Amino acid sequence: MSETASVDLIAWSDVTRRLGYEDLFRELAAGAAERDVAHRLPFAETAALKARGFGAVRLPRAERGQGITLPELFLLARDLATADSNIAHVFRNHFFAVEQHLKTRDDAFSRHVLDLAGQGKTFGVAFDELTGEPAGSLGQVPATRLVRVPGEPGWRLSGRKIYSTGNLYADYLFSTASAPPADGIKQFFIASSAPGVKLDDDWDGFGQRLTGSGTTVFDNVYVSEADLHDLPARANDGRPVLYGFTFHQVYLTNAIAGIVSRILADAIALVRARHRNYYHALAQRPGDEPEIQATIGRIAAYRSALHATTDRAVQALDLAWREADGPDAHRLSLAATVAASEAKVVTDEVAANLASLLIDVSSGSGVSTQAALDRHWRNIKVIASHNPRLYKERVLGDHYLNGTLLPTGAFF
DSSP states (O other): OOHHHHHHTOOOOHHHHHTTOHHHHHHHHHHHHHHHHHTOOOHHHHHHHHHTTGGGTTSOGGGTSOOOOHHHHHHHHHHHHHHOHHHHHHTHHHHHHHHHHHHTTTSHHHHHHHHHHHTTOOEEEEOOOOOSSOTTOTTOOOSOBOEEOTTOSSEEEEEEEOOOTTGGGOSEEEEEEEETTTTEEEEEEEETTSTTEEEEOOOOOSSSTTSOOSEEEEEEEEEOGGGEEEOOOOOTTSSOOOHHHHHHHHHHHHHHHHHHHHHHHHHHHHHHHOOOOOTTOSSSSGGGOHHHHHHHHHHHHHHHHHHHHHHHHHHHHHHHHHTTTSTTHHHHHHHHHHHHHHHHHHHHHHHHHHHHHHHHHHGGGGOOTTTTTHHHHHHHHHHHTSSOHHHHHHHHHHHHHHOOOOOOSTTO
Protein backbone atom coordinates (compact mmCIF):
# COMPACT_ATOMS: atom_id res chain seq x y z
CA MET A 1 0.00 0.00 0.00
CA SER A 2 1.27 3.45 -0.89
CA GLU A 3 1.11 5.91 1.99
CA THR A 4 0.22 8.60 -0.54
CA ALA A 5 -2.71 6.53 -1.78
CA SER A 6 -4.08 6.33 1.75
CA VAL A 7 -3.59 10.04 2.43
CA ASP A 8 -5.37 10.88 -0.83
CA LEU A 9 -8.47 9.08 0.49
CA ILE A 10 -8.80 11.09 3.70
CA ALA A 11 -11.87 13.33 3.69
CA TRP A 12 -10.79 16.50 5.48
CA SER A 13 -13.42 18.63 7.18
CA ASP A 14 -14.56 21.99 5.84
CA VAL A 15 -12.92 23.79 8.78
CA THR A 16 -9.53 22.20 8.01
CA ARG A 17 -9.74 23.28 4.39
CA ARG A 18 -11.08 26.74 5.23
CA LEU A 19 -8.26 27.46 7.67
CA GLY A 20 -5.65 26.20 5.25
CA TYR A 21 -4.34 23.22 7.23
CA GLU A 22 -5.04 20.50 4.65
CA ASP A 23 -1.56 20.63 3.11
CA LEU A 24 0.18 20.43 6.48
CA PHE A 25 -2.12 17.66 7.72
CA ARG A 26 -1.39 15.70 4.55
CA GLU A 27 2.33 15.95 5.26
CA LEU A 28 1.82 14.82 8.84
CA ALA A 29 -0.31 11.89 7.67
CA ALA A 30 2.27 10.80 5.12
CA GLY A 31 4.99 10.56 7.77
CA ALA A 32 3.01 9.08 10.66
CA ALA A 33 3.95 5.44 10.09
CA GLU A 34 7.63 6.23 9.64
CA ARG A 35 7.71 8.28 12.83
CA ASP A 36 6.04 5.47 14.76
CA VAL A 37 8.47 2.81 13.51
CA ALA A 38 11.55 4.95 14.08
CA HIS A 39 10.29 6.43 17.35
CA ARG A 40 11.09 9.85 15.94
CA LEU A 41 9.59 12.48 18.20
CA PRO A 42 7.61 15.05 16.19
CA PHE A 43 9.41 18.21 17.32
CA ALA A 44 9.58 19.64 13.80
CA GLU A 45 5.95 18.75 13.11
CA THR A 46 4.60 20.39 16.27
CA ALA A 47 6.79 23.43 15.60
CA ALA A 48 5.28 23.70 12.11
CA LEU A 49 1.78 23.67 13.60
CA LYS A 50 2.72 26.35 16.11
CA ALA A 51 4.20 28.49 13.34
CA ARG A 52 0.92 28.23 11.44
CA GLY A 53 -1.05 29.48 14.47
CA PHE A 54 -2.65 26.12 15.24
CA GLY A 55 -2.60 26.64 19.00
CA ALA A 56 -4.36 30.01 18.69
CA VAL A 57 -7.31 29.04 16.48
CA ARG A 58 -9.86 29.66 19.26
CA LEU A 59 -8.64 33.20 19.85
CA PRO A 60 -10.40 36.09 18.08
CA ARG A 61 -8.82 37.33 14.87
CA ALA A 62 -7.91 40.59 16.61
CA GLU A 63 -5.75 38.50 18.97
CA ARG A 64 -3.93 36.58 16.21
CA GLY A 65 -6.43 33.72 16.21
CA GLN A 66 -9.06 32.39 13.83
CA GLY A 67 -12.13 32.84 16.04
CA ILE A 68 -13.47 29.33 15.40
CA THR A 69 -16.17 27.75 17.56
CA LEU A 70 -15.57 24.94 20.02
CA PRO A 71 -17.23 22.33 17.74
CA GLU A 72 -15.01 23.54 14.89
CA LEU A 73 -11.97 23.07 17.12
CA PHE A 74 -12.96 19.45 17.68
CA LEU A 75 -13.37 18.88 13.94
CA LEU A 76 -9.92 20.34 13.36
CA ALA A 77 -8.42 18.19 16.13
CA ARG A 78 -10.16 15.12 14.70
CA ASP A 79 -8.56 15.73 11.33
CA LEU A 80 -5.18 16.10 13.00
CA ALA A 81 -5.77 12.78 14.78
CA THR A 82 -6.58 11.23 11.39
CA ALA A 83 -3.18 12.43 10.23
CA ASP A 84 -1.32 11.46 13.42
CA SER A 85 -3.08 10.81 16.73
CA ASN A 86 0.15 11.38 18.67
CA ILE A 87 0.38 14.98 17.52
CA ALA A 88 -3.33 15.60 18.14
CA HIS A 89 -2.89 14.28 21.68
CA VAL A 90 0.07 16.60 22.25
CA PHE A 91 -2.24 19.62 21.97
CA ARG A 92 -5.00 18.38 24.31
CA ASN A 93 -3.82 20.12 27.47
CA HIS A 94 -2.92 23.24 25.52
CA PHE A 95 -6.40 23.63 24.08
CA PHE A 96 -8.02 23.10 27.46
CA ALA A 97 -5.80 25.76 29.01
CA VAL A 98 -6.83 28.19 26.28
CA GLU A 99 -10.52 27.37 26.90
CA GLN A 100 -10.16 27.95 30.63
CA HIS A 101 -8.58 31.35 30.16
CA LEU A 102 -11.00 32.42 27.45
CA LYS A 103 -13.68 32.09 30.16
CA THR A 104 -11.77 34.49 32.44
CA ARG A 105 -10.19 36.70 29.82
CA ASP A 106 -10.67 39.87 31.92
CA ASP A 107 -8.30 38.49 34.54
CA ALA A 108 -4.72 39.78 34.15
CA PHE A 109 -3.18 36.30 34.29
CA SER A 110 -5.63 34.96 31.72
CA ARG A 111 -4.79 37.85 29.40
CA HIS A 112 -1.11 36.95 29.78
CA VAL A 113 -1.77 33.29 28.95
CA LEU A 114 -3.89 34.14 25.92
CA ASP A 115 -1.30 36.62 24.68
CA LEU A 116 1.32 33.87 24.81
CA ALA A 117 -1.01 31.58 22.86
CA GLY A 118 -1.42 34.31 20.25
CA GLN A 119 2.37 34.42 19.95
CA GLY A 120 2.39 30.72 19.06
CA LYS A 121 3.36 29.42 22.50
CA THR A 122 1.81 26.21 23.80
CA PHE A 123 1.06 24.89 27.26
CA GLY A 124 1.48 21.59 29.03
CA VAL A 125 0.20 20.22 32.32
CA ALA A 126 1.95 18.37 35.13
CA PHE A 127 -0.52 17.47 37.88
CA ASP A 128 -0.37 13.71 38.56
CA GLU A 129 1.97 12.20 41.12
CA LEU A 130 2.62 8.70 42.39
CA THR A 131 0.72 8.92 45.68
CA GLY A 132 -1.60 6.67 47.63
CA GLU A 133 -4.64 8.66 46.51
CA PRO A 134 -7.15 7.12 44.06
CA ALA A 135 -6.40 7.82 40.41
CA GLY A 136 -7.73 11.20 39.34
CA SER A 137 -8.79 12.12 42.87
CA LEU A 138 -9.88 15.73 43.33
CA GLY A 139 -8.57 15.65 46.87
CA GLN A 140 -5.05 14.58 45.98
CA VAL A 141 -2.50 16.68 47.89
CA PRO A 142 0.68 17.08 45.86
CA ALA A 143 3.91 15.85 47.41
CA THR A 144 5.55 18.74 45.56
CA ARG A 145 5.76 21.48 48.17
CA LEU A 146 6.34 25.22 48.01
CA VAL A 147 9.14 26.37 50.30
CA ARG A 148 10.18 29.89 51.23
CA VAL A 149 13.88 30.64 50.87
CA PRO A 150 15.34 33.48 52.95
CA GLY A 151 16.37 36.40 50.80
CA GLU A 152 14.21 35.39 47.80
CA PRO A 153 10.85 37.03 47.04
CA GLY A 154 9.26 33.90 45.60
CA TRP A 155 9.19 30.17 46.31
CA ARG A 156 11.24 27.06 45.60
CA LEU A 157 9.86 23.61 44.89
CA SER A 158 10.99 20.11 43.95
CA GLY A 159 8.92 17.16 42.79
CA ARG A 160 8.10 14.64 40.09
CA LYS A 161 4.96 14.58 37.98
CA ILE A 162 3.92 11.63 35.84
CA TYR A 163 1.74 11.32 32.70
CA SER A 164 2.91 14.70 31.43
CA THR A 165 1.34 14.40 27.99
CA GLY A 166 2.70 16.90 25.48
CA ASN A 167 5.13 18.60 27.84
CA LEU A 168 8.16 17.76 25.69
CA TYR A 169 6.75 20.10 23.06
CA ALA A 170 5.27 22.79 25.33
CA ASP A 171 6.69 26.23 25.99
CA TYR A 172 5.01 26.70 29.38
CA LEU A 173 3.66 24.36 32.04
CA PHE A 174 0.79 24.49 34.51
CA SER A 175 1.47 22.39 37.60
CA THR A 176 0.44 22.06 41.24
CA ALA A 177 2.14 22.14 44.62
CA SER A 178 1.18 22.11 48.29
CA ALA A 179 1.29 25.55 49.86
CA PRO A 180 1.94 26.20 53.56
CA PRO A 181 0.71 26.66 56.16
CA ALA A 182 -2.34 24.42 55.68
CA ASP A 183 -1.18 22.50 52.61
CA GLY A 184 -3.69 24.13 50.33
CA ILE A 185 -3.13 23.38 46.66
CA LYS A 186 -1.76 26.08 44.40
CA GLN A 187 -1.32 26.07 40.65
CA PHE A 188 1.90 27.50 39.31
CA PHE A 189 2.89 28.57 35.81
CA ILE A 190 6.44 28.20 34.56
CA ALA A 191 8.46 28.12 31.36
CA SER A 192 9.42 24.57 30.38
CA SER A 193 12.96 25.89 29.79
CA ALA A 194 13.28 27.34 33.31
CA PRO A 195 16.33 26.27 35.37
CA GLY A 196 15.61 23.05 37.24
CA VAL A 197 12.81 21.86 34.94
CA LYS A 198 13.56 18.52 33.27
CA LEU A 199 11.26 16.73 30.81
CA ASP A 200 11.92 12.99 30.50
CA ASP A 201 10.70 10.94 27.53
CA ASP A 202 10.28 7.85 29.71
CA TRP A 203 6.72 6.95 28.64
CA ASP A 204 6.88 3.25 27.69
CA GLY A 205 3.32 2.61 26.50
CA PHE A 206 2.81 0.38 23.46
CA GLY A 207 0.74 3.10 21.76
CA GLN A 208 0.77 6.90 21.59
CA ARG A 209 4.51 6.51 21.90
CA LEU A 210 5.41 9.96 20.61
CA THR A 211 3.21 12.14 22.84
CA GLY A 212 5.94 12.87 25.37
CA SER A 213 3.76 11.47 28.16
CA GLY A 214 6.72 10.98 30.46
CA THR A 215 7.90 12.51 33.71
CA THR A 216 8.25 16.19 34.52
CA VAL A 217 10.92 16.81 37.17
CA PHE A 218 11.18 20.02 39.19
CA ASP A 219 14.57 20.32 40.92
CA ASN A 220 14.72 23.33 43.24
CA VAL A 221 12.76 25.40 40.74
CA TYR A 222 12.08 29.07 41.49
CA VAL A 223 8.46 30.24 41.20
CA SER A 224 7.53 33.91 41.56
CA GLU A 225 4.54 35.01 43.60
CA ALA A 226 2.90 36.33 40.42
CA ASP A 227 2.93 32.85 38.90
CA LEU A 228 1.05 31.20 41.80
CA HIS A 229 -2.73 30.92 41.47
CA ASP A 230 -5.70 29.26 43.12
CA LEU A 231 -7.15 26.31 41.28
CA PRO A 232 -10.45 27.02 39.49
CA ALA A 233 -13.11 25.37 41.61
CA ARG A 234 -16.85 25.04 41.87
CA ALA A 235 -20.21 26.25 40.73
CA ASN A 236 -22.01 28.99 42.67
CA ASP A 237 -24.15 26.44 44.52
CA GLY A 238 -21.09 24.54 45.73
CA ARG A 239 -21.49 21.59 43.38
CA PRO A 240 -18.59 20.87 41.04
CA VAL A 241 -19.16 21.79 37.43
CA LEU A 242 -18.01 18.86 35.35
CA TYR A 243 -17.41 20.41 31.94
CA GLY A 244 -13.69 21.01 32.57
CA PHE A 245 -12.99 17.33 33.02
CA THR A 246 -15.45 16.47 30.26
CA PHE A 247 -13.37 18.49 27.77
CA HIS A 248 -10.47 16.09 28.19
CA GLN A 249 -12.65 13.01 27.76
CA VAL A 250 -14.38 14.34 24.64
CA TYR A 251 -11.02 15.37 23.18
CA LEU A 252 -9.65 11.84 23.59
CA THR A 253 -12.76 10.17 22.20
CA ASN A 254 -12.63 12.62 19.32
CA ALA A 255 -9.03 11.59 18.66
CA ILE A 256 -10.09 7.95 18.41
CA ALA A 257 -12.81 9.00 15.96
CA GLY A 258 -10.02 10.55 13.90
CA ILE A 259 -8.01 7.32 13.96
CA VAL A 260 -11.07 5.49 12.62
CA SER A 261 -11.14 7.85 9.62
CA ARG A 262 -7.55 6.84 8.91
CA ILE A 263 -8.44 3.17 9.31
CA LEU A 264 -11.06 3.52 6.58
CA ALA A 265 -8.63 5.32 4.25
CA ASP A 266 -5.94 2.70 4.89
CA ALA A 267 -8.39 -0.16 4.35
CA ILE A 268 -9.56 1.16 0.98
CA ALA A 269 -6.00 1.86 -0.17
CA LEU A 270 -4.86 -1.61 0.93
CA VAL A 271 -7.61 -3.44 -0.90
CA ARG A 272 -7.15 -1.40 -4.07
CA ALA A 273 -3.44 -2.21 -4.02
CA ARG A 274 -3.97 -5.97 -3.69
CA HIS A 275 -3.88 -7.89 -6.97
CA ARG A 276 -3.84 -11.51 -5.77
CA ASN A 277 -6.68 -13.33 -4.10
CA TYR A 278 -7.01 -16.75 -2.48
CA TYR A 279 -7.64 -19.86 -4.55
CA HIS A 280 -10.94 -20.42 -2.74
CA ALA A 281 -12.10 -16.82 -3.17
CA LEU A 282 -15.22 -15.88 -5.13
CA ALA A 283 -13.53 -13.24 -7.27
CA GLN A 284 -10.24 -12.72 -9.06
CA ARG A 285 -9.57 -9.35 -7.47
CA PRO A 286 -9.79 -8.69 -3.70
CA GLY A 287 -11.74 -5.51 -4.48
CA ASP A 288 -14.47 -7.64 -6.08
CA GLU A 289 -14.65 -10.08 -3.16
CA PRO A 290 -18.09 -9.84 -1.47
CA GLU A 291 -16.73 -10.41 2.04
CA ILE A 292 -14.11 -7.70 1.62
CA GLN A 293 -16.64 -5.30 0.15
CA ALA A 294 -18.92 -5.94 3.12
CA THR A 295 -16.08 -5.37 5.58
CA ILE A 296 -15.16 -2.05 3.98
CA GLY A 297 -18.84 -1.11 4.15
CA ARG A 298 -18.94 -2.03 7.84
CA ILE A 299 -15.87 0.08 8.62
CA ALA A 300 -17.37 3.04 6.74
CA ALA A 301 -20.76 2.74 8.45
CA TYR A 302 -19.32 2.44 11.94
CA ARG A 303 -16.93 5.31 11.20
CA SER A 304 -19.94 7.51 10.48
CA ALA A 305 -21.74 6.29 13.62
CA LEU A 306 -18.71 7.00 15.82
CA HIS A 307 -18.41 10.48 14.37
CA ALA A 308 -22.09 11.09 15.11
CA THR A 309 -21.93 9.97 18.75
CA THR A 310 -18.77 12.00 19.26
CA ASP A 311 -20.38 15.08 17.66
CA ARG A 312 -23.32 14.67 20.06
CA ALA A 313 -20.89 14.80 23.00
CA VAL A 314 -19.13 17.83 21.49
CA GLN A 315 -22.43 19.70 21.10
CA ALA A 316 -23.41 18.91 24.70
CA LEU A 317 -20.02 20.11 25.93
CA ASP A 318 -20.29 23.28 23.85
CA LEU A 319 -23.68 24.11 25.37
CA ALA A 320 -22.44 23.46 28.91
CA TRP A 321 -19.36 25.56 28.24
CA ARG A 322 -21.34 28.51 26.88
CA GLU A 323 -23.81 28.40 29.79
CA ALA A 324 -21.23 27.73 32.50
CA ASP A 325 -22.12 30.88 34.41
CA GLY A 326 -25.87 30.52 34.09
CA PRO A 327 -28.50 28.98 36.35
CA ASP A 328 -28.52 25.74 34.33
CA ALA A 329 -24.77 25.18 34.59
CA HIS A 330 -24.91 22.01 36.68
CA ARG A 331 -27.68 20.35 34.65
CA LEU A 332 -25.97 21.08 31.34
CA SER A 333 -22.63 20.01 32.73
CA LEU A 334 -24.14 16.70 33.84
CA ALA A 335 -25.73 16.22 30.42
CA ALA A 336 -22.36 16.85 28.78
CA THR A 337 -20.55 14.35 30.95
CA VAL A 338 -23.24 11.70 30.32
CA ALA A 339 -22.95 12.26 26.57
CA ALA A 340 -19.16 12.10 26.79
CA SER A 341 -19.28 8.87 28.78
CA GLU A 342 -21.72 7.25 26.36
CA ALA A 343 -19.59 8.27 23.40
CA LYS A 344 -16.52 6.78 25.06
CA VAL A 345 -18.18 3.45 25.85
CA VAL A 346 -19.28 3.03 22.23
CA THR A 347 -16.16 4.42 20.57
CA ASP A 348 -13.56 2.56 22.62
CA GLU A 349 -15.03 -0.85 21.85
CA VAL A 350 -16.07 -0.33 18.23
CA ALA A 351 -12.91 1.49 17.15
CA ALA A 352 -10.64 -1.29 18.39
CA ASN A 353 -12.71 -3.82 16.43
CA LEU A 354 -12.41 -1.69 13.29
CA ALA A 355 -8.63 -1.60 13.71
CA SER A 356 -8.69 -5.41 13.71
CA LEU A 357 -10.87 -5.46 10.57
CA LEU A 358 -8.19 -3.39 8.83
CA ILE A 359 -5.77 -6.28 9.25
CA ASP A 360 -8.45 -8.73 8.09
CA VAL A 361 -8.90 -6.98 4.74
CA SER A 362 -5.16 -6.53 4.27
CA SER A 363 -4.26 -10.21 4.54
CA GLY A 364 -0.48 -10.72 4.59
CA SER A 365 0.01 -7.40 2.83
CA GLY A 366 -0.80 -5.43 5.95
CA VAL A 367 1.46 -6.96 8.59
CA SER A 368 4.67 -5.23 7.55
CA THR A 369 6.32 -3.47 10.46
CA GLN A 370 7.19 -0.59 8.15
CA ALA A 371 3.52 -0.03 7.28
CA ALA A 372 2.81 0.12 11.04
CA LEU A 373 -0.90 -0.56 10.56
CA ASP A 374 -0.92 -2.09 14.02
CA ARG A 375 -0.35 1.41 15.40
CA HIS A 376 -4.05 2.18 14.98
CA TRP A 377 -5.12 -0.58 17.36
CA ARG A 378 -2.30 0.26 19.78
CA ASN A 379 -3.08 3.96 19.76
CA ILE A 380 -6.81 3.37 20.23
CA LYS A 381 -6.26 1.08 23.21
CA VAL A 382 -3.84 3.46 24.90
CA ILE A 383 -6.09 6.50 24.43
CA ALA A 384 -9.04 4.42 25.64
CA SER A 385 -7.15 3.41 28.79
CA HIS A 386 -7.67 6.93 30.17
CA ASN A 387 -10.49 6.17 32.62
CA PRO A 388 -11.43 2.77 31.15
CA ARG A 389 -14.91 2.20 29.74
CA LEU A 390 -15.44 -0.77 32.10
CA TYR A 391 -15.86 1.74 34.92
CA LYS A 392 -17.90 4.11 32.75
CA GLU A 393 -20.49 1.45 31.93
CA ARG A 394 -21.24 0.80 35.60
CA VAL A 395 -21.43 4.50 36.41
CA LEU A 396 -23.81 5.13 33.52
CA GLY A 397 -26.02 2.22 34.55
CA ASP A 398 -26.17 3.43 38.16
CA HIS A 399 -27.09 6.90 36.91
CA TYR A 400 -29.94 5.68 34.71
CA LEU A 401 -31.26 3.18 37.22
CA ASN A 402 -30.87 5.10 40.47
CA GLY A 403 -30.27 8.73 39.54
CA THR A 404 -26.75 8.61 40.96
CA LEU A 405 -24.64 11.56 39.85
CA LEU A 406 -21.55 10.83 37.84
CA PRO A 407 -18.15 11.26 39.52
CA THR A 408 -16.56 14.70 39.57
CA GLY A 409 -12.94 13.62 39.22
CA ALA A 410 -10.69 13.36 36.22
CA PHE A 411 -12.01 12.58 32.75
CA PHE A 412 -15.72 12.81 33.49
